[in-house]
Amino acid sequence: MxxxxxxxxxxxxxxxxxxxxxxxxxxxxxxxxxxxxxxxxxxxxxxxxxxxxxxxxxxxxxxxxxxxxxxxxxxxxxxxxxxxxSVTQNGWGAIQGNFMTPSLREYKSNIRDISFSALEKIRNLKIRQFNYKNAVNELYRMREEKAHDDPPLTTEAIKTYYGLIVDESDEAFVDESGKGIHLYSYASIAIKALQEVDATVQEQEVEIANLKSQIASQEDRIARLEELLLQQLFDKKPEQP
Known part of the structure; x- marks a missing residue:
């Protein structure tokens, strides 16, 4: 200085x-x-x-x-x-930790309720099972290197995964790039679908309670009618000659 x-x-x-x-x-x-x-x-x-x-x-x-x-x-x-x-050059992997999606109101605009049935979106999803290509490549390598007297290797020797395929999924679940599933939207729509199911269940519970009340009222009315009918039959019983 x-x-x-x-x-x-x-x-x-x-x-x-x-x-x-x-x-x-x-x-x-x-x-x-x-x-x-x-x-x-x-x-x-x-x-x-x-x-x-x-x-x-x-x-x-x-x-x-x-x-x-x-x-x-x-x-x-x-x-x-x-x-x-580093071997197959396939893009895959996992990160151990917590994924945080910023969700403060100040980050968003055009906030409104969704205009479609989330349950219908979930109902139409096609959940597939599949193997990643790098695992299939590894399976091919294992087949080439195995001894002739070893049992044959099938896809059971590699990990099977379950999930959506982008090109057969509703755009509500697809990310902006068009190459992946937007997990935040996926989870949010699934939660909304559960809320719709819960609302339907609550409505049905009210209807069931009303039906039970009506049945109980009808059973009580039938019991009183039976009692009245028996009383009338007893009153009209003919005298013995």
Missing amino acids: ENNEIKKSVYWELQRNGLSVLNANDYHVFYAGNGNWYFRRGKAGLYQTSLVLEDNGTDADLRLPNITLRNSRTAGYTGLIQLKS
């Missing part, structure tokens, strides 16, 4: 304990002509097995030992994070 003015500086520390520190009192910029940056533990191993940042102009990848985390500039994928297998 000179004359109360901060001067920009960059310096590189090479410490005796083997620690290397690159310091800058502003941001760091790292340029690579091919868009690849490799971070490797120790001297052994291949660059391809290192932790890698790759940017080919279309996709930006963080390549980890067994999966690749990707964000793409391709239309329809810009707002997505893809988890990809």
